[in-house]
Amino acid sequence: MNRSRTTVVDIAHAAGVSKSTVSLVLQGSPLVNEKTREKVNSVIADLGYVYNRGAANLRQSRSKIVGIVVNDLTNSFFAELAVGMDMVVQSAGYVQFLAHSGESVDRQREVIASMRENGIAGLILSPARGTEAADLKPLIDSGIPVVIVVRNLPGAKVSTLLSDNYTGAKAAVRHLISLGHSRIGFMGGFLDTAVFAERLRGYRDALQEAGLAVDEALIIHSAPSRAGGVAAVERMMLLADRATAALCLNDAVAFGVCDGLRSVGIEPGKGFGVIGFDDVIEAKTAVPALTTVSVDPQGMGQRAAQLLLKQINAGGSEQESLVTSVRLVVRQSCGAPVKNNHLEKMA
Amino acid sequence: MNRSRTTVVDIAHAAGVSKSTVSLVLQGSPLVNEKTREKVNSVIADLGYVYNRGAANLRQSRSKIVGIVVNDLTNSFFAELAVGMDMVVQSAGYVQFLAHSGESVDRQREVIASMRENGIAGLILSPARGTEAADLKPLIDSGIPVVIVVRNLPGAKVSTLLSDNYTGAKAAVRHLISLGHSRIGFMGGFLDTAVFAERLRGYRDALQEAGLAVDEALIIHSAPSRAGGVAAVERMMLLADRATAALCLNDAVAFGVCDGLRSVGIEPGKGFGVIGFDDVIEAKTAVPALTTVSVDPQGMGQRAAQLLLKQINAGGSEQESLVTSVRLVVRQSCGAPVKNNHLEKMA
């Protein structure tokens, strides 16, 4: 393998033009004559030239790379979010560094540093638990656009894309109340994320609005995962005065709650109303189909990526904060009668 | 923002040394005096210098970037695979381009081309359906190490890391037979992937070995997803002579099969034995807990990444093909009695 990489100069030489002309062709400039463009392009194909974007980045001091850091890729909500981003990033001619912080702020710091060294044009971050606004300061000061998604990061001067957790949770609890429930639990999650706080607030307000007391014993903390949902049910079973329905922090918890209920002989959607949050792809096909607050993670990923790209192109760093609206999707797990579930299953 | 990026030259100037010395410090060379090293490092910290890896890559004509392309990130098997890779890639000081091909060979071609332009040091690919060995030819010829994972790509001269699909499927079916089943189905998947072919072969051989006839009607093709599993059950219900148990192409299908069974009033693990494949993270906590062939996707991702890094460092492109062994994890969904499921649930 002693033949070194073919470069613009090689192309230029073979096509009988200057490297500047080749560069113009590469950039699709209208300045170059149609004849020579064809010539150059054919030589490029012949020699199997591959463009060195790194060299271009160096000269132009900007890149076509965006960084994406999510806190937990194994959670399908985030996986879908990532896929949504991937779609718009790719079709805008960018590539993405995608990293998984696993809820570790240290890891998160490392990968962001590494991405900076590699010259990202912008960053989309779903912050790990415990991330501080100050952690992003150097990045932002250096003029790199940042978009925060899913979890709020109060105090950070960046664009943000969140879902309307408060309204969604409120709507879900209202629905349970309208079905006749009065002892409604809130399951999953810990105090340290903004998402948790917002959804819990929606839960509280919906209860108060209906004149129902909030029983703190029915707010059951647990890991925001399927296993956490199972654990939450186990803890609820120890209570004397149990709930008859619950809003769960997210769909993963909700599935876990269904599992947990079954293993104590309660059929979710019959003996107990369960509502999730996120509308993960499996929510629709699960049995019972999960009533949940739909956030459309892929769509949200797309919007986040669009927001970032807009910001990269604008150059100006005017921050923008969007709240995407959510809607309650009523399926079986809440116990509501549903006319024709086949319609939705097939959708 | 008129102050441009600080560079080694700025550091050198501020520290009263030459840029070469700064470069040496940056690389941790033992040639430089301890005193000056400290001086330089402190200046680096003061000025908030960020290393430009792109420029270094240009000069050295090698990079610390690996490309990872998976066919479906929304499938949690692949998401976990990606997380496993991420772990070793990150701790080796590399970053990863991670892209999702969505089973489209066109998309796959595009992202691989884009990654090449961006100068990846190696590629890990879980090929989209329909990928040909020839598609990778140019990449391989250019001397970039490639590791194929999960799905075989016959004819490609690259390293490969597959799981032992044949043996795993065989073991699963043997287990069902030992539980007394004689009409065993195979659900999910299409003919066009090597994975499907291998698992199906294991299924066939296990049946024949036991002297049981293979009924083609019980091999039910469907999308390799949860929805596909539901559909497979619906189709099976139309048969006169139904199966009493099934091996599913993967866990996603198996979950769908459980859903489908429930919606026709059959309890998975009781009236019907279900075995999955992959041992996705939820398999353990699902109800009933899924009996499945464990592939340890994270571990597999780690091994794949290690294999790639080894190959990058060796330079020499001697290909290596590994088959990771699998083991049957017996839980509830197959109907086998399990002593103490709490032990495993808590693990």
Next chain:
DNA sequence: CGATATAATTGGAACGTTCCAAATTTGTCA
């Protein structure tokens, strides 16, 4: 046809690093 406008092309200097060969400083020993 000469003059001028327009289209197309082109050298060379950047971009921020690494690496080599060469230069300089420091240490050691007779």
Next chain:
DNA sequence: TGACAAATTTGGAACGTTCCAATTATATCG
């Protein structure tokens, strides 16, 4: 102290592109 070795430092040329100003070819017009 002088000679030599070892340790440390250093210019400058690369890497493959883009961009600017300047040049050359081609078209247009009176």
